[in-house]
Amino acid sequence: MFAEIITIxxxxxxxQVVDTNSAWMAQQLxxxxxxxxxxxxxxxxxxxxxxALSEAKERAEVVFITGGLGPTKDDITKSVLLDFFGGExxxxxxxxxxxxxxxxxxxxxxxxANHQQAAxxxxxxxxxxxxxxxxxxxxxxxxxxxxxxxxxPFEMMAMMENSIIPKLTQTLNLPSVLHETILTAGIxxxxxxxxxxxxxxxxxxxxxxxxxxxxxxxxLRLSAFGFNEQELKAxxxxxxxxxxxxxxxxxxxxxxxxxxxxxxNTLLAQNKTLSTAESCTGGYIGxxxxxxxxxSRVYQGGGITYSYELKESVLGVKSDTLSQTGAVSEETVxxxxxxxxxxxNSDYAIACSGIAGPDGGTPEKPVGTVWIAVACKNKxxxxxxxxxxxxxxxxxxxxxxxxxMLYQLMKDN
Amino acid sequence: MFAEIITIxxxxxxxQVVDTNSAWMAQQLxxxxxxxxxxxxxxxxxxxxxxALSEAKERAEVVFITGGLGPTKDDITKSVLLDFFGGExxxxxxxxxxxxxxxxxxxxxxxxANHQQAAxxxxxxxxxxxxxxxxxxxxxxxxxxxxxxxxxPFEMMAMMENSIIPKLTQTLNLPSVLHETILTAGIxxxxxxxxxxxxxxxxxxxxxxxxxxxxxxxxLRLSAFGFNEQELKAxxxxxxxxxxxxxxxxxxxxxxxxxxxxxxNTLLAQNKTLSTAESCTGGYIGxxxxxxxxxSRVYQGGGITYSYELKESVLGVKSDTLSQTGAVSEETVxxxxxxxxxxxNSDYAIACSGIAGPDGGTPEKPVGTVWIAVACKNKxxxxxxxxxxxxxxxxxxxxxxxxxMLYQLMKDN
Numbered sequence: 001m002f003a004e005i006i007t008i009x010x011x012x013x014x015x016q017v018v019d020t021n022s023a024w025m026a027q028q029l030x031x032x033x034x035x036x037x038x039x040x041x042x043x044x045x046x047x048x049x050x051x052a053l054s055e056a057k058e059r060a061e062v063v064f065i066t067g068g069l070g071p072t073k074d075d076i077t078k079s080v081l082l083d084f085f086g087g088e089x090x091x092x093x094x095x096x097x098x099x100x101x102x103x104x105x106x107x108x109x110x111x112x113a114n115h116q117q118a119a120x121x122x123x124x125x126x127x128x129x130x131x132x133x134x135x136x137x138x139x140x141x142x143x144x145x146x147x148x149x150x151x152x153p154f155e156m157m158a159m160m161e162n163s164i165i166p167k168l169t170q171t172l173n174l175p176s177v178l179h180e181t182i183l184t185a186g187i188x189x190x191x192x193x194x195x196x197x198x199x200x201x202x203x204x205x206x207x208x209x210x211x212x213x214x215x216x217x218x219x220l221r222l223s224a225f226g227f228n229e230q231e232l233k234a235x236x237x238x239x240x241x242x243x244x245x246x247x248x249x250x251x252x253x254x255x256x257x258x259x260x261x262x263x264x265n266t267l268l269a270q271n272k273t274l275s276t277a278e279s280c281t282g283g284y285i286g287x288x289x290x291x292x293x294x295x296s297r298v299y300q301g302g303g304i305t306y307s308y309e310l311k312e313s314v315l316g317v318k319s320d321t322l323s324q325t326g327a328v329s330e331e332t333v334x335x336x337x338x339x340x341x342x343x344x345n346s347d348y349a350i351a352c353s354g355i356a357g358p359d360g361g362t363p364e365k366p367v368g369t370v371w372i373a374v375a376c377k378n379k380x381x382x383x384x385x386x387x388x389x390x391x392x393x394x395x396x397x398x399x400x401x402x403x404x405m406l407y408q409l410m411k412d413n
Numbered sequence: 414m415f416a417e418i419i420t421i422x423x424x425x426x427x428x429q430v431v432d433t434n435s436a437w438m439a440q441q442l443x444x445x446x447x448x449x450x451x452x453x454x455x456x457x458x459x460x461x462x463x464x465a466l467s468e469a470k471e472r473a474e475v476v477f478i479t480g481g482l483g484p485t486k487d488d489i490t491k492s493v494l495l496d497f498f499g500g501e502x503x504x505x506x507x508x509x510x511x512x513x514x515x516x517x518x519x520x521x522x523x524x525x526a527n528h529q530q531a532a533x534x535x536x537x538x539x540x541x542x543x544x545x546x547x548x549x550x551x552x553x554x555x556x557x558x559x560x561x562x563x564x565x566p567f568e569m570m571a572m573m574e575n576s577i578i579p580k581l582t583q584t585l586n587l588p589s590v591l592h593e594t595i596l597t598a599g600i601x602x603x604x605x606x607x608x609x610x611x612x613x614x615x616x617x618x619x620x621x622x623x624x625x626x627x628x629x630x631x632x633l634r635l636s637a638f639g640f641n642e643q644e645l646k647a648x649x650x651x652x653x654x655x656x657x658x659x660x661x662x663x664x665x666x667x668x669x670x671x672x673x674x675x676x677x678n679t680l681l682a683q684n685k686t687l688s689t690a691e692s693c694t695g696g697y698i699g700x701x702x703x704x705x706x707x708x709s710r711v712y713q714g715g716g717i718t719y720s721y722e723l724k725e726s727v728l729g730v731k732s733d734t735l736s737q738t739g740a741v742s743e744e745t746v747x748x749x750x751x752x753x754x755x756x757x758n759s760d761y762a763i764a765c766s767g768i769a770g771p772d773g774g775t776p777e778k779p780v781g782t783v784w785i786a787v788a789c790k791n792k793x794x795x796x797x798x799x800x801x802x803x804x805x806x807x808x809x810x811x812x813x814x815x816x817x818m819l820y821q822l823m824k825d826n
Contacts, residue, residue: 010621010623011623011625011634012436012439012452013439013448013449013450013451013452014439014440014443014448014449014636015435015436015437015438015439015440015441015443015449016436016440016623016625016634017436017625018431018432018433018436019431019432019435019436019452020431022428022432022454023425023428023429023430023431023432024428025428026425026426026427026428027427027428027429028428030427030428035426035427036426036427036428037426037456037461038426038453038454038455038456038461038465039425039426039432039453039454040451040452040453040454041435041451041452041453042450042451043450043451048450048451048472052451055468070602070603070624070626071602071603071606072602072603072606072624073606073613073622074621074622074623074624105799108601108604111603111604111607113603113606113607114603131801131803152626154803154805154806210427210429211429212429276696276717278696278699279714280703281700281703282696282699282700282702282703282704282708282712282714283689283691283695283696283697283698283699283700283702283703283715283717284696284700284703285696286691286695286696286699286717286719287694287695287696287697287699287700287808289695289696290693290694290695290696290697290717290719290769290808291695291804291805291808293769293770293771293772293804294772295695295719296719296720299695299719300719300720300722300723301692301695301716301717301718301719301720301723301727302696302716302717303714303715303716303717303727304689304696304699304703304714304715304716304717305714306699306703306708306709306712306713306714307709307713307714309713309758310713310714310757313756313757313758314714314716314727314756314757343726343727344723344726344727345722345726356703356706357706358706359706359707391704391706392704395700395703395704
């Protein structure tokens with residue numbers, strides 16, 4: 001079964017927004033056995049959208065459309081859909097109720113423009129948007145299913161997860177698709193590929209292996225397609241185990257989770273606590289930990305000690321250490337991590353200090369130089385890294401490296 | 414002048430890779446007055462690529478193609494180009510020299526597969542790829558210019574910057590494209606649209622207005638196209654000012670920056686400092702601030718006081734306050750923000766405490782309840798918000814709301 005994705009909006013075509021919706025949708029669709037044939041981004045132009053809709057059904061049986069459903073003048077998708085599928089605009093009561101509910105919640109008056117958002121072509125079936133005011137729409141024409149959704153990622157995602165994916169799996173005769181994920185860290189994509197070349201070559205046509213690299217972590221996803229789910233599951237596990245046997249040392253999880261989740265789960269099971277002392281990451285490590293629901297049972301919090309002053313007052317780093325070795329040094333990051341254990345009274349702690357860039361580098365400590373330390377009551381490990389010159393990347397790499405160092409420290413205990 | 418971008422590769426269609434090349438190319442092209450009409454991602458299938466090439470020239474005068482030029486079997490772009498533009502494959506000496514140079518650099522033997530990368534259709538003009546082994550190719554057919562580049566971002570970028578963009582600006586008669594952005598906060602998209610309806614209706618054909626909403630902030634982007642840059646600039650500013658006059662109270666910046674940048678710039682100009690005391694945002698506010706280069710000149714750091722214990726030990730929140738009013742209360746968040754001013758010795762401070770969810774809600778304090786406080790030496794403002802039930806969204810909304818509250822406090826001073 002083939003699908004096509006059409007994303008609508010001038011912001012995509014002037015490069016102001018990167019189209020992340022398509023990749024996310026493609027991932028979800030692949031999981032249920034629907035292959036994406038083409039992704040097309042078009043401008044907010046009626047003729048252009050109309051043409052894209054007609055061309056899509058030549059290639060696909062399901063078409064997903066995002067964007068152009070806002071209340072403003074530049075959002076014209078709905079009128080094009082009306083034109084393409086026929087019928088007339090009429091207020092959908094459920095959608096209108098939803099608009100009112102949302103505005104009530106934020107104590108805002110409903111404007112005519114918002115009222116109009118509940119108007120949909122009579123030729124469609126409404127998909128409620130509990131996250132926003134623009135309803136989703138389902139159409140069927142020339143044996144092709146069309147789903148129109150807002151471009152706001154979390155609104156589109158909620159619609160896909162709660163309404164569209166379930167509907168697709170129920171109404172279409174799709175093969176079973178089973179996935180098994182192996183999370184690895186501390187090894188690059190090409191080296192992994194080298195290690196498991198034989199196992200990869202042995203995979204049958206209906207089992208695909210995808211490498212999903214993400215700054216220092218690589219997820220291996222095995223996807224099996226077929227109509228006998230039990231056989232498929234057994235077969236999939238055999239291949240998964242063969243791979244795990246080859247790369248055991250680098251495997252940190254056998255399910256689709258992040259390294260920070262692995263850490264929180266392990267510490268929770270051991271009834272241990274964690275705190276952080278961040279300089280160059282400026283709160284990003286805490287953010288990653290607290291993005292996970294329930295993290296408060298393990299993560300106590302920490303300090304964003306960006307200035308020298310706070311490194312001293314909050315973590316008790318010695319003023320001499322800072323003046324003699326600088327903020328980006330083994331001595332400072334070690335005092336930071338020990339200070340965190342003490343000040344935040346936790347069993348484990350992470351600390352980092354580095355030059356995120358783009359400025360602030362020196363010949364001895366170029367941009368991208370980062371010191372990371374992890375510690376528990378009886379052990380401290382500090383390590384120096386040299387990343388690149390991109391600020392955001394340095395922040396992300398520091399966080400992932402810190403998590404991996406902590407993971408190894410926990411494993412040694 | 415219209416362009417079209419075609420990105421080739423299965424990895425895009427299974428969502429393994431987000432297509433960031435297109436957005437980057439679109440930005441560069443807009444800068445030189447070329448408008449991207451459509452972005453199309455297609456699979457590594459000859460028929461599909463061929464069709465995309467033929468359809469593109471119906472819509473555009475310049476077509477940019479990336480991907481599918483690697484040495485492996487699944488990279489078939491070149492053979493399709495040969496098929497589409499005619500001619501025969503012949504080794505290009507300059508390209509071959511480049512391949513050898515690159516392999517020498519890495520002390521690797523040149524394999525036949527690499528040697529073949531220097532073979533290009535006789536119908537093309539080679540664009541040297543100094544970053545990699547796959548040469549770029551330029552074709553001209555049916556009054557349409559085609560540029561084929563590798564999909565590796567930095568190889569593509571170097572080719573665009575060093576060869577293609579200069580060639581386009583020299584050989585094509587391109588209009589100027591000017592953009593003006595207005596950043597607003599504290600007002601929704603539809604309310605803005607209502608306020609500036611007249612001004613929007615008055616916009617000429619060659620000036621477009623786009624609404625770019627992002628959790629509590631809406632960017633208004635005016636784009637003008639024309640050949641007389643000076644006139645265009647003047648005309649654009651007239652319309653920009655008309656809009657600003659109507660929505661003045663909500664305008665927080667007249668350029669394309671975020672509210673956190675506005676805050677950092679303003680505080681830097683006043684030589685003031687900022688600190689944070691985060692509970693439910695768990696470091697996200699600090700992360701947003703420190704994602705901006707140079708933020709250390711204003712942002713001192715802060716505390717991620719996730720636990721009761723840290724709220725007391727780091728910020729000096731009274732144990733009675735926590736036990737009597739709870740962590741999510743006006744009293745607690747007020748003591749947190751005052752504690753931050755003191756403990757982190759800053760001129761301004763932000764504090765927040767809330768229930769991010771999905772669990773932890775009560776009838777009186779449901780998930781999404783957040784208290785935010787901002788303060789300076791002589792003033793404290795605390796406000797209660799009720800967001801939704803999505804953890805990440807609650808974290809993001811809290812951050813944006815906190816920045817807006819701080820912005821208003823700064824304005825009042």
